[in-house]
Amino acid sequence: MGMRAHYLQLDSDDIDQILAKKSAAGEIMMGAMTGGANMQDVFKALGVKNSDLKALEKMIGPIPSSMKGSPSATAQKKRPDLAIEKSWQAIHFVLNGDPWKGRGLLFNAVLGGTEIGEDLGYGPPRYLDPFKVVQTSTALDRISDEEFKKKASAADFAGKDIYVYGDRLSPGDLEELIHFFGQIRAFFRAAADKGNGILLGII
Numbered sequence: 001m002g003m004r005a006h007y008l009q010l011d012s013d014d015i016d017q018i019l020a021k022k023s024a025a026g027e028i029m030m031g032a033m034t035g036g037a038n039m040q041d042v043f044k045a046l047g048v049k050n051s052d053l054k055a056l057e058k059m060i061g062p063i064p065s066s067m068k069g070s071p072s073a074t075a076q077k078k079r080p081d082l083a084i085e086k087s088w089q090a091i092h093f094v095l096n097g098d099p100w101k102g103r104g105l106l107f108n109a110v111l112g113g114t115e116i117g118e119d120l121g122y123g124p125p126r127y128l129d130p131f132k133v134v135q136t137s138t139a140l141d142r143i144s145d146e147e148f149k150k151k152a153s154a155a156d157f158a159g160k161d162i163y164v165y166g167d168r169l170s171p172g173d174l175e176e177l178i179h180f181f182g183q184i185r186a187f188f189r190a191a192a193d194k195g196n197g198i199l200l201g202i203i
Contacts, residue, residue, distance in 0.1 A: 003122055003163065003202050005088035005110065007187055008032050009080040010127075010197040018116055018127060018199070025117030025125040029201045032081050080196075082187045084180040088202065089163040090173075091181055094152045095143075099160050105139035108132055109184055113200055125201040130191075133198050137188035148181050149174065 017024040092110040096102030113126030152174055158167040191198050
């Protein structure tokens, strides 16, 4: 499956939940990934037995509580969401000039926010409050598709080990990144207009 990036909009009730309960952010993220399905049923459908899970926990440590038991009402709630698949690190690199680091508002677009809750495999989900969402949306709106295309075309991918992308972007790669960047910009704008927060995760 690989590492894919997911975004969810959080209303005020959701924000109260994730700030009050450690496992809530993971439950919300995993609920969106599975359509609110019971993770135990998902594991069974994949042929994973309880004994397999116990053996896995011995190797990698505790499996997050959000991946055990029946989904809560919090996990089953429908929220506006966005999946940018495996483009996340390349977009972050184009916006910030570094595969992982960054400064300023554009850092929030992919790898920013405050870690919250349990590790879901590639780190905990990250939370942007409504004020940061508005700030980040404003920064993203300053970058048109054409400007992003120029930045991506000029970015030196060689030797950076950007996830799933090689040292040079093909025309298809470039179009894919422009597409997903436009979706991120629109998603932040929609969340800002509603006064929502955003939850980001790499799963």
